Amino acid sequence: MDIAEIAARLRALEDREAIRALIAAYGPLADAGDSAGLAALWAEDGSYGVGGMGTVKGHVAIAGLIDGPTHRALMANGCAHLLGPVAIELDGDRATARGHSVVFRHSDGRFEAFRVSANRWDLVRTADGWRVSHRENAVLDGNEVARALLAQPAICPPSMV
Amino acid sequence: MDIAEIAARLRALEDREAIRALIAAYGPLADAGDSAGLAALWAEDGSYGVGGMGTVKGHVAIAGLIDGPTHRALMANGCAHLLGPVAIELDGDRATARGHSVVFRHSDGRFEAFRVSANRWDLVRTADGWRVSHRENAVLDGNEVARALLAQPAICPPSMV
Amino acid sequence: MDIAEIAARLRALEDREAIRALIAAYGPLADAGDSAGLAALWAEDGSYGVGGMGTVKGHVAIAGLIDGPTHRALMANGCAHLLGPVAIELDGDRATARGHSVVFRHSDGRFEAFRVSANRWDLVRTADGWRVSHRENAVLDGNEVARALLAQPAICPPSMV
Numbered sequence: 001m002d003i004a005e006i007a008a009r010l011r012a013l014e015d016r017e018a019i020r021a022l023i024a025a026y027g028p029l030a031d032a033g034d035s036a037g038l039a040a041l042w043a044e045d046g047s048y049g050v051g052g053m054g055t056v057k058g059h060v061a062i063a064g065l066i067d068g069p070t071h072r073a074l075m076a077n078g079c080a081h082l083l084g085p086v087a088i089e090l091d092g093d094r095a096t097a098r099g100h101s102v103v104f105r106h107s108d109g110r111f112e113a114f115r116v117s118a119n120r121w122d123l124v125r126t127a128d129g130w131r132v133s134h135r136e137n138a139v140l141d142g143n144e145v146a147r148a149l150l151a152q153p154a155i156c157p158p159s160m161v
Numbered sequence: 162m163d164i165a166e167i168a169a170r171l172r173a174l175e176d177r178e179a180i181r182a183l184i185a186a187y188g189p190l191a192d193a194g195d196s197a198g199l200a201a202l203w204a205e206d207g208s209y210g211v212g213g214m215g216t217v218k219g220h221v222a223i224a225g226l227i228d229g230p231t232h233r234a235l236m237a238n239g240c241a242h243l244l245g246p247v248a249i250e251l252d253g254d255r256a257t258a259r260g261h262s263v264v265f266r267h268s269d270g271r272f273e274a275f276r277v278s279a280n281r282w283d284l285v286r287t288a289d290g291w292r293v294s295h296r297e298n299a300v301l302d303g304n305e306v307a308r309a310l311l312a313q314p315a316i317c318p319p320s321m322v
Numbered sequence: 323m324d325i326a327e328i329a330a331r332l333r334a335l336e337d338r339e340a341i342r343a344l345i346a347a348y349g350p351l352a353d354a355g356d357s358a359g360l361a362a363l364w365a366e367d368g369s370y371g372v373g374g375m376g377t378v379k380g381h382v383a384i385a386g387l388i389d390g391p392t393h394r395a396l397m398a399n400g401c402a403h404l405l406g407p408v409a410i411e412l413d414g415d416r417a418t419a420r421g422h423s424v425v426f427r428h429s430d431g432r433f434e435a436f437r438v439s440a441n442r443w444d445l446v447r448t449a450d451g452w453r454v455s456h457r458e459n460a461v462l463d464g465n466e467v468a469r470a471l472l473a474q475p476a477i478c479p480p481s482m483v
Contacts, residue, residue: 001168007323009171010331016178017338024409028420028472031440031462037474078464080438082406082422084243087185098189100243102265104424104438106463111424111435113272116241116265118192140192141267142239150189152198162329170332177339245404248346259350261404263426263433274433277402277426279353301353302428303400311350313359 016088018130019095019123027081027101035066043124043131051117051138051146078106086121087152093125098150101137116140118149177249179291180256180284188242188262196227204285204292212278212299212307239267247282248313254286255294259311262298277301279310338410340452341417341445349403349423357388365446365453373439373460373468400428408443409474415447416455420472423459438462440471 022041029038039059042048047057048065056062065071086099103115122134138146183202190199200220203209208218209226217223226232247260264276283295299307344363351360361381364370369379370387378384387393408421425437444456460468 001164003323006167006171006328009175010328010335013171013174013178013335014331017335020407021409024407024421025474027406027422028409028440028474031422032469032473034473075469076464078438078462078468080422080424080440080462082424082438084188085181085185085246085407087182087189099185100188100192100241102241102243104435104462106438109463111438113265113274113435116239116243116267116272118189118241140239140241140265141270142237146239147193147236151193151195152186152189162325167328167332170336174332174335174339245349246342246346246407248343248350260346261349261353261402263402263404274426274435277400277404277428277433279350279402301400301402301426302431303398307400308354308397312354312356313347313350 012090015090015095015125015130019088019097019121020086022123022130022132023083023086023097023099023121027083030066030071030081031075031079033066033072033075035063038066039063041132042135043126043133046132047134048132049134049136074103074105078111080104080111083119089153095123095130097121097123098152100140118146120149173251176251176256176286176291180249180258181247183284183291183293184244184247184258184260184282188244191227191232191242192236192240194227194233194236196224199227200224202293203296204287204294207293208295209293210295210297212297235264235266239272241265241272244280250314256284256286256291258282258284259313261301279307281310334412337412337417337447337452341410341419341443342408344445344452344454345405345408345419345421345443349405352388352393352403353397353401355388355394355397357385360388361385363454364457365448365455368454369456370454371456371458373458396425396427400433402426402433405441411475417445417452419443419445420474422462440468442471 039062048062049055082102084100086097088097098120101117102113104111105114117137117139120136123130124133140146200223209223210216243263245261247258249258259281262278263274265272266275278298278300281297284291285294301307361384370384371377404424406422408419410419420442423439424435426433427436439459439461442458445452446455462468
């Protein structure tokens with residue numbers, strides 16, 4: 001094992017760790033109402049397709065989702081944006097991650113899982129580190145679009161030897 | 162620190178990452194309905210004990226769980242197989258991982274956590290990388306069997322210095 | 323890249339892995355009823371602020387939460403302490419991790435997400451490895467205290483290049 005191999009293996013582990021950290025930050029930032037911090041998870045020209053609610057692009061528009069009345073009402077009543085672990089595929093300076101998200105809503109003293117979704121995150125390595133280039137989200141209500149977001153290339157887990 | 166130590170430490174990190182990736186792929190593959198991809202997470206002779214529904218063995222039988230009428234009906238109505246992070250213990254070419262799984266079911270426009278389970282994953286290093294040798298699952302409905310799946314050797318977290 | 327750099331990068335990855343492993347062990351230990359194993363995740367003088375139920379300190383008191391009548395009744399009926407992935411910030415021999423927890427309770431043949439919380443974990447490197455110095459938990463029922471636990475320094479994800 002030479003230095004070049006060590007560097008490549010460290011890099012692959014760090015890439016996966018950075019992508020995991022990026023996505024793990026989403027839920028806490030959303031529930032803390034930190035719209036600027038949340039938008040900064042995306043690349044400058046990054047976009048977010050929110051299932052059934054259209055696609056927004058750029059930091060200002062993404063921050064607007066968090067500052068808007070729908071999200072603020074959720075926060076006021078109590079909510080949790082729980083994201084599960086993601087299945088990550090690295091491809092040089094690009095990556096894809098797939099996983100579930102659950103939005104719990106608090107009302108009348110109870111919690112309800114009112115939005116359970118599929119997510120595909122497209123990621124890009126920038127000068128500042130990994131960022132989201134696009135997140136596509138769709139509610140898992142039986143539609144084929146949501147299921148397709150979770151479909152993985154056959155090679156995915158076997159390639160992590 | 163010599164090359165042998167570096168190699169051992171890299172290997173341990175990669176092993177844990179590969180096991181995490183393997184298990185993180187389960188939910189997306191299940192909800193995408195990719196029965197062959199899901200079965201390929203298991204070793205050829207791997208088995209899956211589904212709490213209250215018996216044990217199946219081998220790729221064909223495991224794929225059959227995903228292609229069967231119960232799972233297809235779930236998918237048609239909308240479902241999410243959310244798995245939490247796993248507590249991993251490495252032991253050379255074997256490993257164990259423990260964690261929760263939640264199956265959300267969509268019906269009448271609402272989501273219900275209709276199956277909340279304990280899981281113990283036994284894993285083995287194969288020529289193609291880490292694979293599941295056995296997954297044992299049991300619903301956390303108060304029975305002792307389910308709780309026992311989550312019990313960990315005392316050494317587990319302390320050993321990760 | 324020299325040996326010192328390799329060592330530092332390996333160490334950072336191992337630190338994050340150890341912290342993830344520590345927190346991933348919490349839910350399984352809680353649901354298995356292993357009070358001593360769970361308490362051992364904390365440093366000797368560690369503490370746990372359970373939202374709305376005060377703060378306990380030290381292994382004996384933390385184990386008491388698991389051995390007490392409230393938790394034992396939950397276990398007898400069926401429960402799952404599902405914790406999501408955590409957003410980790412390392413700072414030398416200290417670290418912070420933020421994430422959600424959901425307690426599912428089984429009753430009348432159904433599961434209910436009856437406690438959905440924010441968590442901030444403060445961690446410390448000890449002679450035996452990483453341990454929890456304090457966990458602060460608060461139900462996400464709309465109160466500002468819970469949201470504040472999830473607020474992150476702006477630098478968090480960008481620092482993971």
